[in-house]
Amino acid sequence: MRADPADKASPRDAARIAVRQAFGSERRARGPWLALLSEVLTLAGPQAEFRHHAERPWSSATFSGSRHTIALEFTGQPAVDAAEALIAALPDHEFAIPGQLVADATIASVGHETGPPPRMIVEVELLLLDES
Numbered sequence: 001m002r003a004d005p006a007d008k009a010s011p012r013d014a015a016r017i018a019v020r021q022a023f024g025s026e027r028r029a030r031g032p033w034l035a036l037l038s039e040v041l042t043l044a045g046p047q048a049e050f051r052h053h054a055e056r057p058w059s060s061a062t063f064s065g066s067r068h069t070i071a072l073e074f075t076g077q078p079a080v081d082a083a084e085a086l087i088a089a090l091p092d093h094e095f096a097i098p099g100q101l102v103a104d105a106t107i108a109s110v111g112h113e114t115g116p117p118p119r120m121i122v123e124v125e126l127l128l129l130d131e132s
Helices: 011-023 033-044 077-092
Strands: 049-059 064-075 100-113 119-130
Touching: 033 049, 033 064, 033 077, 033 100, 033 119, 064 077, 064 100, 077 100, 077 119
Parallel strands: none
Antiparallel strands: 049 064, 064 119, 100 119
16 A cells, blocks of 8 residues: 555645646646645644645626635544644634735634544635735
8 A cells, every 4th residue: 555645745745746636737737726725734734634625716896816615634633623723823814825815714614523533624715816
């Protein structure tokens, strides 16, 4: 059985691995999602496991941008504690995404299983506005 290369990767490396798996290479990826994913993974800490990312365009009469949904899994009590810290920190976190303003960062859902080991799945939703 081969180990997943993302098992011991840093959050930034885990994001790059996810891009390679989704697109074949980082060069084909578009938009700010890699930088956003990297920041969310860094905020979540090393015990967070990336589950999925979804992006859809967003616009209003005066702004355009994208809405992102990122799901992370936390397994074991220390990881669940890290998930709770993410839930508390996310709404006030100052993101630094080049060319983007994070207008909204919310917890969309939380799934919690108490059985051994405890597990929490956190889904975050972020609204990015283009600064141009």
